[in-house]
Amino acid sequence: MHKKMMRITLALATVLALAACNNKQPDTEPNTNAQNHENASEQNVPSNEQNNPSTDQDDQAVADQAAKVSAEYNALLQNDGKLSEAISYLQEHINEVSREQATQMLLSLEDAQIQATPALEERYYAEGILQELANNDAYTRSLEDIISQLPDGKLKDLLSETQDNGYFLYSVEGVFFPVIDYETYTQYEDKINEDIAAYIKLKARDTKAPALRDAAVAVSLEELLNRALDAESFMTDYPSSPRYKEMKDLFQQYKGAIFFGSDNSQLFDYSTHIMNDEAQKTYNAYVSKTEASQSQLLADLKQYMDTAAKNDYKDSDTLKKMREKFLGIEPE
Template identity: 40%
Template sequence: MISTSKKAMLAAIAVCSVLLLSACTNNSSAPNSNTEAVQENSQNQSGENQNSTNPDHSSDSDNTAASEQLVSEFQSLLEQDGKLPEAFDFLDKHADQLKPEHASQMLLALEDAQIKELQSLLDRYFSGNNQEQIAGIYEIGDSLEELIHKAKDADLKAMLQETLDSGYQLNTTEGMFGPELDYRRTAQYSDIATEDTAAYLKLKSAESEQASQRDAALVIPWEELLKRAAAAEDFLNNYPDSSSKEDVAAMFSNYKNTVFLGANNTPLFAYENKVMDEEARKAYTDAVAGDAAAEGTLLGDLKKFMDEAAKSNYKLTDSLEQFRDQLIK
């Protein structure tokens, strides 16, 4: 049976980690009818070797084929357990040979493999006396690199090193220690990926750099919360066909709820007197000033909410609560 502490860690990691990856789309198509054959024969009559008159086309085809082959090799690597460090090495070695669409395919497949292996790695953190050993050397703010340097036990040091090399970072929820995806690692390859994948990794790496919530509390400023929510909303508007849209939609929903509700341990309206948090009030008032709060956007909804809240001197009344419920349903 899983302990309460481990359940808390699993729940926290589930919030931080993505829970989806669409299957890779097969863009190949079969040749169609005799028309193409006729066209091909007609084209070949202009010369025995078309590539001699269009070397750029030949070169591009060769590069695409080579890039596709790398994708195949990478996917074969990920099908093997415990190969995440090798997968990152593979990316480092072949990054400049990949087409953007293939780089994105590989990065998202890598994310999927990390999610798949997360549970088994987490189990190892809770086996033996690993929790106690980490607690004995951990100081607030320590990175994995610092823990690896401090660790004296060879097995513990090896597990921490594997965690780092596999693209994870340390999660310290409720005094427990475990791995979580570190999107800053994959975001390093954003410049070789498609625009939507680069934008997706930027959103996720912001959470890896500083999670918006820890232990049911908002741990970033309200201004930063709005910034991340707006960025997620922009992604959904700019890339409606992205394979990452469902994950970003879940992020946006979580951000939006936090904007209007706060977190359990950082409520937007105080539990005692139901008055809006002063820092949130200032951040929200500044955010909706001017032309930024367009109709139909998060900031547009927030402006309506703040206008309504002003009527009750920013105190949560029954009518304001009902108005808020309509905005976040």
């Protein structure tokens, strides 16, 4: 009897051991009560993987509201004469949409303003408008300042509409025309995708202080190079951005000014054909920076400056071919 009990005990111990191995449980005996409590907790407390009807309903309500905002906003943009209302609507409701939706809403605004610009600009050529602007010293005064001093009338209405529709007034050689005020976009930079935030920053700099004005380089060469490098970085960092092409075009403008200069800001002196001193100093300083190797623009500029230095910075056919290559200009 004693031996029989020992055999039963041994068999039972073997079964338990095999069961423990098959279940890959630790050597210690499981706490059944604790396990049951944990299972009960999992049933009572929702997790990220479990359905929560209340949360799902809230999320759906947020999505529905965002879709409604986007639809109402787009309807305003597509309605002639509602541009200022769309801008006000964007300011009021942008916090109700996702980052992606906010980004698209801002890009849609830019598209609408670009499309509306020619018709608005044409109204500035109506009889007497340009002269009246000149009489009110619009070259140096802000739109807001001029509007506040004007009596009610055609010009005041035009300037008010220009401002309300998100433009500022720009002048070139005595001609005034509306330009999109990208600085008003910067208030949304923390609510949109980072590529479009970067795009807006550079556009705001370039519209308020254009690199080229009246056929001259209107900013310092340091600023010109910095803008070009920012545009280059954008193209490297955001090759799939919906504003890649626009930034590439801007980059090409900057490169043209860097390697060619402009009609009223010649890189090489007309008579001596020697590169001007400011360009020599600034360009050589930039290509000597440690980070220059990370920029194709600065690599090209270094090659250009090294070649120019060999001939005392005098222009040559070799330099002409180099800058045409850098700008993608087909040789004649």
